[in-house]
Amino acid sequence: xxxVIQSPRHEVTEMGQEVTLRCKPISGHDYLFWYRxxxxxxxxxxxxxxxxxxxxxxxxxxxxxxxxxxxASFSTLKIQPSEPRDSAVYFCASRTKKDSPLxxxxxxxxxxx
Amino acid sequence: AQSVAQxxxxxxxxxxxxxxxxxxxSVSGNPYLFWYVQYPNRGxxxxxxxxxxxxxxxxxxxxxxxxxxxQTSFHLKKPSALVSDSALYFCAVRSPNTxxxxxxxxxxxxxxxxx
Numbered sequence: 120x121x122x123v124i125q126s127p128r129h130e131v132t133e134m135g136q137e138v139t140l141r142c143k144p145i146s147g148h149d150y151l152f153w154y155r156x157x158x159x160x161x162x163x164x165x166x167x168x169x170x171x172x173x174x175x176x177x178x179x180x181x182x183x184x185x186x187x188x189x190x191a192s193f194s195t196l197k198i199q200p201s202e203p204r205d206s207a208v209y210f211c212a213s214r215t216k217k218d219s220p221l222x223x224x225x226x227x228x229x230x231x232x
Numbered sequence: 233a234q235s236v237a238q239x240x241x242x243x244x245x246x247x248x249x250x251x252x253x254x255x256x257x258s259v260s261g262n263p264y265l266f267w268y269v270q271y272p273n274r275g276x277x278x279x280x281x282x283x284x285x286x287x288x289x290x291x292x293x294x295x296x297x298x299x300x301x302x303q304t305s306f307h308l309k310k311p312s313a314l315v316s317d318s319a320l321y322f323c324a325v326r327s328p329n330t331x332x333x334x335x336x337x338x339x340x341x342x343x344x345x346x347x
Contacts, residue, residue, distance in 0.1 A: 223275030
């Protein structure tokens with residue numbers, strides 16, 4: 120099992136540009152989560168999906184952020200337009216049952232200049 | 233609403249000494265509790281969990297944690313620390329009854345183990 124795979128590992132972009140982060144969950148995992156990690160705010164849950172359906176997006180900061188899960192093996196988190204305050208490490212995680220632990224990818228470090 | 237508190241930003245311990253990383257939580261109903269570890273430039277890795285049953289749970293790398301319902305705590309412990317244990321540790325809570333299926337994380341505690 121390759122684990123949760125995220126791409127790219129690093130992304131540097133200019134303010135105003137569109138950014139797309141990608142995630143491939145572990146096969147068979149029904150739940151997929153997007154988190155953002157910063158020094159100031161720690162780990163924040165942005166959105167999560169169950170069986171490809173968004174369940175709770177209350178953590179998405181604003182309309183510039185959107186997430187999709189077109190199938191069980193792929194999800195994207197898009198920021199358009201990006202701003203310097205979006206600079207953070209974005210993690211994708213997946214799991215199976217309600218009492219199962221989360222499996223995290225290695226994250227995408229986003230820098231917006 | 234569910235929340236997790238890790239009162240210490242940093243814990244320093246000498247190699248070979250016991251270590252404790254503290255965690256308290258607030259949640260309605262019976263919580264699912266987790267500990268994760270994060271090494272530099274990596275995602276979080278699962279260490280152990282408490283769902284039900286014995287209050288003392290054992291996990292990876294010799295770590296263990298004790299669930300204390302009356303004190304709403306779930307402290308992480310290890311009898312003898314290693315330099316390689318130095319990392320960032322996160323406590324997390326999930327409340328299936330009221331929190332949906334979200335996992336909420338504490339702010340993290342950085343553990344330094346000195347040789």
